[in-house]
Amino acid sequence: MLDHIDSPADLRKLEELQLPALCAEIRAYMVDCCSRNPGHLASSLGAVEIITALHYVYDTPYDKIVFDVGHQAYAHKILTGRRAQFAQMRTRGGISGFPRIDESPFDAFGTGHSSTSISAALGLAEAARHRCEHRKVVAVIGDGALTGGLAFEGLNNAGDSDADLLVILNDNNRSIDENLGALHKYLLKITTHPTYNRVKDRIWHRMGESGFRKAVQRWARGFKSYLVKDSGGDLFESLGFRYFGPVDGNDIAEMTRVLRKLQDIGGPRILHCITTKGKGYAPAEADPTVWHAPGRFDPETGERIGRRAGASRYQDVFGQTLVDLARADERVVGITPAMASGSGMSLLAQQMSGRFFDVGIEEEHAVTFSAGLAAGGLRPFCNIYSSFSQRAYDQIIHDVALQGLPVVLCFDRAGVVGEDGPTHHGSFDLAAYRSVPGVVIAAPKDELELRNLMYTALRQESPFIIRYPRGCGEGVPWRECAFEQLPVGRGECLLRGERVALLALGPVVSSALQAAARGQASLGFSPSIYNIRYIKPLDADLLQEAASRHEVLLTLEDGCVAGGLFGAVSEFVASRGLGNRVVPAGIPDRFITQGSRDEELAECGLDVGGILGKIGDVLEKD
Numbered sequence: 001m002l003d004h005i006d007s008p009a010d011l012r013k014l015e016e017l018q019l020p021a022l023c024a025e026i027r028a029y030m031v032d033c034c035s036r037n038p039g040h041l042a043s044s045l046g047a048v049e050i051i052t053a054l055h056y057v058y059d060t061p062y063d064k065i066v067f068d069v070g071h072q073a074y075a076h077k078i079l080t081g082r083r084a085q086f087a088q089m090r091t092r093g094g095i096s097g098f099p100r101i102d103e104s105p106f107d108a109f110g111t112g113h114s115s116t117s118i119s120a121a122l123g124l125a126e127a128a129r130h131r132c133e134h135r136k137v138v139a140v141i142g143d144g145a146l147t148g149g150l151a152f153e154g155l156n157n158a159g160d161s162d163a164d165l166l167v168i169l170n171d172n173n174r175s176i177d178e179n180l181g182a183l184h185k186y187l188l189k190i191t192t193h194p195t196y197n198r199v200k201d202r203i204w205h206r207m208g209e210s211g212f213r214k215a216v217q218r219w220a221r222g223f224k225s226y227l228v229k230d231s232g233g234d235l236f237e238s239l240g241f242r243y244f245g246p247v248d249g250n251d252i253a254e255m256t257r258v259l260r261k262l263q264d265i266g267g268p269r270i271l272h273c274i275t276t277k278g279k280g281y282a283p284a285e286a287d288p289t290v291w292h293a294p295g296r297f298d299p300e301t302g303e304r305i306g307r308r309a310g311a312s313r314y315q316d317v318f319g320q321t322l323v324d325l326a327r328a329d330e331r332v333v334g335i336t337p338a339m340a341s342g343s344g345m346s347l348l349a350q351q352m353s354g355r356f357f358d359v360g361i362e363e364e365h366a367v368t369f370s371a372g373l374a375a376g377g378l379r380p381f382c383n384i385y386s387s388f389s390q391r392a393y394d395q396i397i398h399d400v401a402l403q404g405l406p407v408v409l410c411f412d413r414a415g416v417v418g419e420d421g422p423t424h425h426g427s428f429d430l431a432a433y434r435s436v437p438g439v440v441i442a443a444p445k446d447e448l449e450l451r452n453l454m455y456t457a458l459r460q461e462s463p464f465i466i467r468y469p470r471g472c473g474e475g476v477p478w479r480e481c482a483f484e485q486l487p488v489g490r491g492e493c494l495l496r497g498e499r500v501a502l503l504a505l506g507p508v509v510s511s512a513l514q515a516a517a518r519g520q521a522s523l524g525f526s527p528s529i530y531n532i533r534y535i536k537p538l539d540a541d542l543l544q545e546a547a548s549r550h551e552v553l554l555t556l557e558d559g560c561v562a563g564g565l566f567g568a569v570s571e572f573v574a575s576r577g578l579g580n581r582v583v584p585a586g587i588p589d590r591f592i593t594q595g596s597r598d599e600e601l602a603e604c605g606l607d608v609g610g611i612l613g614k615i616g617d618v619l620e621k622d
Contacts, residue, residue: 001025007081008055008106019056019252023048026075027280033087034074035299038419039097042278042291043142044074046172046250050140050273051075053255054168057263058136064108064124068117068141068151070098071292072170080106090419092595098423108137112423113388114361115148117141118155118167125163136164136263143171144338147360158268159240166262167241167270170249172277172288233272242269249273289341311472312479317447318410318468319344320479321454322381326355329458331379335359337366343383343412363388367395367407374405379458386411386426386467393432400463401436407464408457414443414467415506415558416587416601421594427587429467430505431563434536440488441465441536443506447473448481449533455483467506469558471597474510489537493545495529500615501550503543505532505565508556508606515611527554527615535565543572547580552618554583558606561586585614 001018002025005011014022026048034041052075054065060080067073077095078086082104088094099107109120121139128135145151146169158165233243242265247258255273262271277292278284283302284291296305326332326348338361340346349356359366363384370380384392389411400407414426433441440462444450450468457464494509495516504512509531516526530546532539546553553573557565566584573580585605592600601607605614 002029002078002083005079005083008060008079011052011055011079014056016056016253016256019052019256023052023252024280026052026078029078029083029086030074031281031299033089034294035297037087037089037091038293038295039074039090040071040293041074041281042284042288042294043071043172045281045284046275046277046279047072047140047170048075048279049250049252049255050168050170050275052079053252053259054138054140055079056256057259058138061105061108063136064121064128064138065106066109066117066121066124066137066139067099067111068139068145069114070111072140072142073099076106080104090421090594092593092599094594096421096594097419098421110423112420113391114145115141115151115154117145118151118158118165119153121167122154122158122161122163122165125165126161129163136166138166138168140168140170143169144361147338147362149362149364155236155239155241159236161240162267164266165268167268169245169270169272170275171246171272172275236270240268242267243272244269245272246274247271249275250279311475312447313344313472314447314450314468314470315342315344315412317344317450317473317478318383318412318454319347321451322348323351325381325454325458326352329379331377332458333357333373333378333380335366335370335373335380335382337361337363337384337388339383339385339412342385343410345383363392364395367392367409368399370407370409371395371399371403371405374400374407375403379406379408381408381410381454381457383410383412385424386414386429387417387424389429390432396433396463397436401439404438404462406461408454409463409465410454411465411467413470415469416592416597416604417470418597418600419594422591425587425592425600426467426469427560427592429465430535430557430559430565431567433465434563434568439463439465439536440534441467442486442534443467443532445474445504445507445509445531445533446476446478448476448478449486451478451481452484452486456486456488459485460488467559469507469597474507486533489534489539491533491539491542492531493528493542494531495526497526497528499525499550500527500552500554500618501530501546502527502554502556502611502615503530503532503546503565503569504556505535506558508558511601511606511608511611512556514608515615518608518612519615522612523615523619532565535568538568538572540572543569544576547573547576547578550580552581552583554585554611554614554618556606556611557584557586558601558604559587560589562589581618583614583618585611 001022085095090097098112100110117139121137125137236243277288333355334345334348335357336345340358370382373380411429417424442453444453453466502512512529519526555566555569561584570582587604
């Protein structure tokens with residue numbers, strides 16, 4: 001059947017009895033494609049029936065579906081004319097792994113970060129009302145994304161409106177209580193029945209805004225909460241939503257039946273769906289955390305294909321070093337906004353659970369909570385993906401920097417990140433935080449330097465930011481090395497050459513050294529190489545030396561050129577009245593498309609060939 005589904009219009013031609021088989025085909029196709037071309041698998045496996053039912057019942061794309069984050073939206077991609085392209089999803093030139101407005105009219109709103117769906121969907125619903133368009137709007141949000149503060153801001157605003165908005169809560173972290181299963185189904189049958197809701201609406205409107213109406217509403221909420229204590233409905237109804245559920249979100253027949261009944265009910269309402277993350281693929285059901293983004297695997301056996309040997313991931317270095325520091329200093333604690341395994345902090349959670357705090361998808365809270373820990377005498381290491389740190393910008397300034405608190409902010413996934421694409425690139429951290437007073441900002445050139453920067457940060461009495469990329473390092477030994485404190489604001493000269501000075505920040509130092517080695521053969525000389533290490537404070541003596549010995553200073557950074565290292569060096573040269581030409585190589589002033597990390601670095605001119613090309617261009621202009 002799936003081969004004949006090129007749009008939701010094709011889907012709606014099927015009989016309802018055919019839908020379970022179609023869902024099974026979607027899952028099989030999803031597993032097959034993701035085994036060869038990795039993606040976010042487990043979440044999407046669990047949401048197949050919800051998405052299929054939505055497109056079966058609603059008139060998409062006229063009716064709008066907004067997905068939160070987008071990890072669960074693969075079935076949506078497959079059913080909306082992108083089945084053939086799905087096999088090349090997340091590759092260079094392929095479709096995105098997340099919904100994008102510019103990719104398909106079925107993608108009502110672009111996503112990639114958490115907790116945005118309810119606010120965006122409310123905006124779409126209000127826009128439709130303003131334009132007298134009788135379209136339906138649905139937001140699909142997971143229980144994890146619901147922990148984000150923005151989700152509650154959206155709920156608070158939507159619940160106080162009469163917007164025609166349905167929120168589907170895809171809850172894959174709990175099961176329906178069997179003892180209450182029949183009661184849940186009974187309540188669902190009553191609360192979704194058209195006659196019940198017509199009568200309820202008529203009575204409600206006649207009551208107006210009287211105190212009697214509010215008293216009845218309070219009584220009804222309390223009685224329903226008493227009947228179904230575990231449903232969570234009282235919370236949503238207190239926010240102004242009509243609550244329906246829980247329902248089995250993996251039962252396609254029940255999902256289509258319930259959605260049809262909810263179509264004609266107006267106002268803000270929420271449907272609570274219980275699903276199984278990884279549904280239909282045994283390895284993913286058994287370990288949904290690992291299979292959230294498993295990489296390549298054998299679809300028959302579930303055996304995962306490991307990464308290349310010989311180099312540790314920066315995330316492994318961070319995790320082990322944090323444990324080592326915690327063992328040596330009882331003040332050390334770790335904080336993460338739901339990224340324990342991805343960041344490497346799960347090691348601390350396993351070995352010192354009392355020193356580990358996973359606060360959920362709440363970046364703002366993670367930073368201010370860390371500030372409170374620091375104010376209380378602890379030394380928090382707060383690990384946030386670089387792109388997600390943007391959500392906590394105010395907290396970093398107001399709660400950490402302004403008070404000078406010794407919080408160590410570790411920005412994982414800095415720079416280009418590969419297949420996740422522009423929503424996840426850590427492009428802006430250097431430019432964003434370089435202007436904040438009193439903050440130290442460092443980028444290690446390799447695994448050992450990351451370890452030593454963490455050690456150095458622990459010994460400072462001020463905010464300290466360390467940013468490093470996703471994935472494997474340079475293969476430098478680090479596990480058995482003694483800690484070394486790296487003087488704050490001091491870089492190093494790694495190679496003395498001539499004519500051009502390469503001022504490199506972070507792991508791009510390795511590419512600069514390789515370019516210098518090839519430069520002798522291809523260019524007839526080798527440039528000088530400087531490991532800047534600290535972008536704030538800058539090593540003024542090192543820059544002065546580089547400027548005095550070279551006419552051209554070429555900055556290399558895995559961050560946006562505007563306001564990053566290029567900006568810092570240009571400001572230094574201008575403020576001292578130096579005559580050097582400063583040339584940038586880094587992330588240009590545009591959003592970098594998805595692809596492998598090597599492809600993205602090449603696009604930015606940060607691979608060996610790109611650096612050599614930039615040096616050649618510089619020499620031609622001299």
